[in-house]
Amino acid sequence: MRNLSKGNCYICGDVIGKRAMKRHLLEKHAEYVGSGAERCYLIRAEGAEAPNYWIYFDIALDKKLSSLDNFLRNIWLECCGHLSEFSTPADILGKGRIIAELDVGEIFYHRYDFGTTTELKLVVESETTRPKQRGAIRLLARNIPPEHSCLKCGKKADYINAATVYDEEPAYYCKECTEMLMDDTEDGPAEFYPLLITNSPRCGECGYEGEFDRYEYTAPLADDIKAPARSKNKNA
Ligand SMILES: [Zn+2]
Ligand SMILES: [Zn+2]
Ligand SMILES: [Zn+2]
Incomplete structure (x- = not known):
């Protein structure tokens, strides 16, 4: 059984624990997540009840929570177009709020589907910068998909x-x-x-089968994600 709390860095492919990934991204990949004109937050999201499903991503400060809602639906949640909402422990956060209204260190929540609810916990880990890009969000790291065995024959379950x-x-x-x-x-x-079976905290809930999940890890993606131009005298 693979260690569920480990994941891939989508920039270099390294396998790293959930908490250590923050430092890895900020320190090892400062050229990707710490340079450029676009101000962002680095955010970690995980299943509130299923924390072994987790991702790190950055999102530009001028984007709205509605962009984040779309991203979370695409990667983890969307099955039948259910309602969703963001909240802090004290308040509901309207989807028109911009990301800059959150604070570094703040914890907030996203709930999808008020019947068979999937709740996500999000943490604003750090303020960062990146080269300007069209997409609101860049996926930077994700947990390795858990594997399960078939109850009848023991083979890898589907x-x-x-x-x-x-x-x-x-x-x-x-x-x-x-x-x-x-x-x-x-x-x-x-x-x-x-x-x-999906690599999502919504696995097995309602009709969720991950049709929109286009973010499966295959190989280091440094060339695919919008990276800054390599500096000419790079110290490798
Ligand atoms: Zn890396
Ligand atoms: Zn549904
Ligand atoms: Zn079987």
Whole structure:
């Protein structure tokens, strides 16, 4: 079983723990997250109930919370167009608020779907800068997807039985066993609602199958994310 709290730095590919990632980004990659004209916040988001799902990203200070809402829906949440809201422990934050209204060190929350709610906790880790870019948000790091074993055969699982998502030990199945169980109404689980396993705190909830999740880690992305031009006398 892989260590769930570790993730990939999307700039260099290193595998690093959740908390140590902040320093890694700020210190090792100062040329990506600490130079340029656009002022940003570096933010960490994680599942409030499922903190092993986490990301770091930067977002320009002049963007609105609505941009952040779109990003969180795309990477982790969107299933049926449910309502969502941001809040602090004291207040609801309207989506028209701009990012600069948050403070460094502030903790705030995002809730998606007021029926089967997925709650995210967000921390403003640092103020940074980056070269100006069109997108509001750059994904900088993400947890390595957890792996689960099929309850029937032990192979790598592809589906979660959504009926068990809140159980202490949710039931996961590989594709073959899922297909067998779909056909076998006698010996299968009493309630069987297979959903694709996703790398998201919404895994197994409502109808979430990650269709919009375009952020899977493949290889170091330093050349893909909008990096500043390499300095000519770079000290490697
Ligand atoms: Zn790195
Ligand atoms: Zn839904
Ligand atoms: Zn199986």
